Amino acid sequence: MREPQGGVRGWAAARKGHLSRLRFTSLRLRLVVVFGLVALTAAVSASGIAYWLNREAVLTRTQDAVLRDFQQEMQNRAGLLRARPEQYELQRTAREMATSSQRFSVLLVAQNAAGEDVSANSGALNGFSLQDVPKSLRTAVGEEQKVDSNNKYAYHLYWQRVVEDGTPYLVAGTKVINGGTTGYMLKSLEPEAKDLNSLAWSLGIATGLALIGSALLAQAAATTVLKPVHRLGVAARRLGEGKLDTRLRVSGTDELADLSRTFNDAAEALEKRVDDMAARDDASRRFVADMSHELRTPLTAITAVTEILEEELEAESGSMDPMIEPAVRLVVSETRRLNDLVENLMEVTRFDAGTARLVLDDVDVADQITACIDARAWLDAVDLDAERGIHVRLDPRRLDVILANLIGNALKHGGSPVKVSVRMADHEVVIEVRDHGPGIPEDVLPHVFDRFYKASASRPRSEGSGLGLSIALENAHIHGGEITAANSPEGGAVFTLRLPRDASELAREGEEKKNS
DSSP states (O other): OOOOTTSHHHHHHHHHHHHHHTOTTSHHHHHHHHHHHHHHHHHHHHHHHHHHHHHHHHHHHHHHHHHHHHHHHHHHTGGGSOSSOOHHHHHHHHHHHHTSTTOOEEEEEEEOTTSOEEEEEOSOTTTOOGGGSOHHHHHHHHOOOOOSSSOOOSSOOEEEEEEETTEEEEEEEEEOTTSOOEEEEEEEOHHHHHHHHHHHHHHHHHHHHHHHHHHHHHHHHHHHHHHHHHHHHHHHHHHHTTOTTOOOOOOSSSHHHHHHHHHHHHHHHHHHHHHHHHHHHHHHHHHHHHHHHHHHHHHHHHHHHHHHHHHHHHOTTOOSOTTTHHHHHHHHHHHHHHHHHHHHHHHHHHHHHTOOOOOOEEEEHHHHHHHHHHHTTOTTTEEEEOOTTOEEEEOHHHHHHHHHHHHHHHHHHSOSOEEEEEEEETTEEEEEEEOOSSOOOTTTGGGTTSTTOOSOTTOOOOSSOSOHHHHHHHHHHHTTOEEEEEEOTTSSEEEEEEEESBOHHHHHHHHHHHHO
């Protein structure tokens, strides 16, 4: 069953794209993180300050109301007690004081007529007793102050917040003006604590919502800011792929717009420079092609003359003047070299212009190598290790050119015997040409396939044109193959030719590209 378009592969590609955008090193993620941290810091700070202010306001308001009511009850009710009241009087007064609007528990302590300590509470909050009052608070309440113009009362109201079993309480105490009865108050602050907890939860939720909102805002801002950057990246990739007509749409007057304008200017300058270089390159190729073509006509005549001179040299009659015989031999040799150079230049021009084409045929590699060696009388100097029956589909003429250049180069610069071996590897045929010479210097190896490269600057002239290995490499490339050069550990140079078993598919792709 065929996979629907935009199915699993599309989902995987989209997921990969999202993950690539969320890499920690991506600017988008960093913007979101920075926005989130700023928003989190601001929200936490604002929530903390709001909670602290509201907490102090709630507790202070409740505390002031309770203490004011307790002090008023102490004055209105406890102040009416006798200096030495009985226990039942304290009990009645404590219950009356507890009926206040603030609903606090009351503990009254005094001495009766017999000088005994008596106490009574209002009966709420599990029996409020003197042990529930902090010692420091009891000490402060019982301390008599000096009365003067700045201090009108000998005893003052003191209070303290305590926590028992996780519940906050407000404890306060004071004495009546005449110093007879001491009263303590206990008020639970649990309702206020619950209100503050609700406030804390509300502020926490508000902080979370602010963080989410900041993340969304950061995402929107990042999208707005990074969209031009993304377009710039896409345009740069297209420019790197050779699409020199790529331009960015410029809008606005900000820094990103200036960057887009700079990119467009650079792309336009690059396109103009490449067009100029391509035009000069085309002109150079046309010049070489025209020059080679024009040279062929006089060379044809010169070659005919040199053939006649060569026949005179080989004649047994001895009609050639011995004084001019060396000059004639030099003319014949240089004419052949010039003819080879012109043919090679024509071939190189076809490769550069992209007009070289394959004429494919089924070839037995062993037979092809044997024919190449036999045609050049190299049978005694070449050792062939190739099994018959290895068939490939390629251009026989171009394979002959490759083999002639590789074997001829080995015979000329290496040493006999030259060994040629053939083997199969995966879907390609591998042909190795090895000589027994001194090998190739390490500084020369990277340049052996360069055009007109001379290993020694002191010997600019040689029997070859300096294009043989370059033409061999181009013929290998047009087949979809490759040639590499190296030195054998056993001595000598090794040239390795790799060709696909069937070059027809590559030829079809080349035709399609040309037509498109």
